[in-house]
Amino acid sequence: MHYIVIMEIMGRGPVQLIREMPYYFYIFGKFAGYRLFHRKSPLYGSADIINVCNLHCTHCYWWLNRKENEELTLQQWQKVIDEKFKKKHVFIITLVGGEPTMRPDVIDLFVKQFPKRICIVTNGTLPLKKIKNLYFYWISIDGTTEVHDKIRGTGSWDKTRKNILDYVNNNGAKAWKDIWITMTINSQNYKTVKDVIEEWHDHANKIGFQFHTPFMKNDPLWLPFGPERTKVVDDIITMRSKFDDDYIINPDSQLELMKKNWGGKGTTPIDCPTWAIISVDHMGMEKKPCCIGSAENSSMKPICEECGLGCYSVLVGYGMKG
Secondary structure: OHHHHHHHHOOOOHHHHHHOHHHHHHHHHHHHHHHHHOOOOOOEEEEEOOOOOOOOOOOOOHHHHOOOOOOOOHHHHHHHHHHHHHOOOOOOEEEEOOOHHHOHHHHHHHHHHOOOOEEEEEOOOOOOOOOOOOOEEEEEOOOOHHHHHHHHOOOHHHHHHHHHHHHHHHOOOOHHHHEEEEEEEOOOOHHHHHHHHHHHOOOOOEEEEEEOOOOOOOOOOOOOOOHHHHHHHHHHHHHHOOOOOOOEOOOHHHHHHOOOOOOEEOOEEOOOOHHHEEEEOOOOOEOEOOOOOEOOOOOOOOOHHHOOOHHHHHHHHOOOOO
16 A cells, blocks of 8 residues: 555556556665665666756855856767666656756657656746656745745746746646645745745645755855754644645655754765765766765865755665665
């Protein structure tokens, strides 16, 4: 029964389950290999498919290490798909940027080869295209109108809200299931978490939270470990019980980790299972030490002991370590 519930959450019907059965053997085999033999094989993938963004958000790690490079062609991305993702049998792949919706050709390439297994992380300020067999859109919301615009630029909240509502209203009765909200909590927006949860419940399928991860000490956007951060986490846990539809996707085990250092020491991951997600930049090079790192050793590195990333902490919450 628990297995069926998980697959329903993942938006899969019986036909899709049967079609994907070989992938489940791989993914469950990887979990078993880790549990029984501590064998580490990537479960998921992440790809920065573009080196351009239409916004310059104050908290964004991407701009810190951005290089003026050309971008890959479709043929080059196909090689990355074959050598990095298919060869290692990853299940879900997240497309990031920059702003990934500005490379619809690359999105189509990924979605056709990984149906119902591609998520797109987007700021939502550009119209959202209905894409057959897309898993979902991860749309960034960083507070109520004023706070969001302070972080992402004047007018960005209105644009994103309009595009979400247009998508939901113009693409059929189940279109809302394609919309997932992601909020990165920082020192500027942590007091708006409850408002964001309430605001988007009627328009989105899920909402997930993570905390801002600094790349330098004394980053003013980092919300330090302590009473205020703990209260934010406790409020999210309390609000999870308010909704009976798994609207807030963060499990309690993950949220509890966010109250303290769970991942590493300095810029070195220790307990963080960075191996579980294979991440490539816009040139197809593997990023280190994790999905917000860089392929270049000289680039700035995230501070692991102050990490707030959701994609790794959820695995630690389920007992997977580095």
